[in-house]
Amino acid sequence: MMTYTTLKEQREYLLLECISGSKAYNLQVPSSDTDLKGVFILPQSEVYGMDFTDQVANDSNDEVYFEIKRFLELLEKNNPNILELLSTQRENCLFRHPLMDLIKPEDFLSRLCMDTFAGYAQTQIKRARGLNKKINQSFPETRKDILEFCYVVQGSESVPLKQWLEAHQLQQEDCGISRIDHFRDAYALFHRYQFPRPVKLKGLFSGPDANDVQLSAIPKGVVPAAIMHFNKDGYTVYCKEFAAYWDWVEHRNEARYQHNQALGADYDSKHMMHTFRLLTMAEEIARYREVRVFREDRDFLLRIRNGEFAYDKLLEMATEKLTNIQELYAQSDLPERPDPVLTRRLLIKIREAFYGKKK
Structure with missing residues (x-):
């Protein structure tokens, strides 16, 4: 073999x-x-x-x-x-x-090159946007818990649940919640002091890794201490972005990241350099029916690698090149495949x- x-x-x-x-x-x-x-x-x-x-x-x-x-x-x-x-x-x-x-x-060489060269470059630009977001966002190592996304009704306003608990000197572990019919992500909140007999309440969530609130069995006839809303959609988005950020940190090319940090570039400059190389090669294939591997535009491409262009400017130039490439291939006599x-x-x-x- x-x-x-x-x-x-x-x-x-x-x-x-x-x-x-x-x-x-x-x-x-x-x-x-x-x-x-x-x-x-x-x-x-x-x-x-x-x-x-x-x-x-x-x-x-x-x-x-x-x-x-x-x-x-x-x-x-x-x-x-x-x-x-x-x-x-x-x-x-x-x-x-x-x-x-x-x-x-x-x-x-065929019209497929518009997709494989320019199309791939376009995909890389989308990835660069995502990377730009990661470079410019930061998450602490400890994920926020569910309480950060919960609020209680107080008069005609809402206040953060943590603030409400502190004001009433209560612990979430001593609380329990039950659903309110026809109100999405809204819950009736109770505290064990409200019940004349001991009641086992589960707390509002199971622990720091919980992805949702947890319900408790609440005896009937007791008026809730508060009405709570859990911003579940916001919490779900936050958890995904938190996980994606730390996965990126774990797997990123550290040398390249430090290079970009030293340049002050909020994008992967080497990655963007090769994106523009592919775009220009796509143009050359349509114009000259050649794959020009050796780059005569070295100086321009290395300027991108050195972080000399603002991120938004690069996206503007890339969009212009993509439009031009589409026009070139529309006029080209290259075979379909x-x-x-x-x-x-x-x-x-x-x-x-x-x-x-x-x-």
Whole structure:
């Protein structure tokens, strides 16, 4: 079975190996790593067997290799990473088998690129908006409890439940609530001192991780001490945002986050740089029928990476580019999608040529 390790040991199955990422884009900085992408072909016995391997990678996922069938499948879908790999400049190609010359980028470029390049960039802009929100919001490590979202009626006004409890020197654990018919999220609130005989009241909620209030069995005939409203919708939204924020903190790229903090940028500047790179590449495909991996607009893109643009300005520029891209593709004579017959023929031709020499 082909693995990353066996491919490195059996390089005779390698068809293409290229430097990828920032160094291929001409966007490297001193801290940039060297990423590799490539294409391999399975030994003939594995193609016929049960253990077909379509992709291998190292543990850090900065070296990724695609089996020729998977490579052509993704190429037919106009996957940006695959089109970039096929169009990598010769000086960034560490190895290129002559059979790869059968696969020409211009045979696969189509209107799908508007969705895969510009559409993906548009998705990233939406993500950037969400990230912008997370960077500019902050939650303490301890989640607010339900009491923070409860209020009681006092005259013609409402007051926070915590304030009301403190004013009456009451503890929520000594209280109980029951539903009020036809009033959404409204409850009758009672305290144990109201009952002549001991009554077991559950308190207003079960604990700091509770997602809703809890009800108690209330004897009939007792007038409630207060009418309480629980802003359940507000609490639900808060809990989701709290969980999303701390999940982001846990999984964020800390080095990149600190880089953005040092720049004073309220967005992921590297992420936004690549968004604009994809948008411009989408334009170039429509205009020139080329995938230009090596970026001549390095200075502009690195200015984005360095946080030199305001977040709102970047969104304005991105929206303008997207409108322009839509117009370019509307006028383009690119085919709707690549020819699947060509893809199949290429795969057969490459396998027959390779296995004809290697058993």
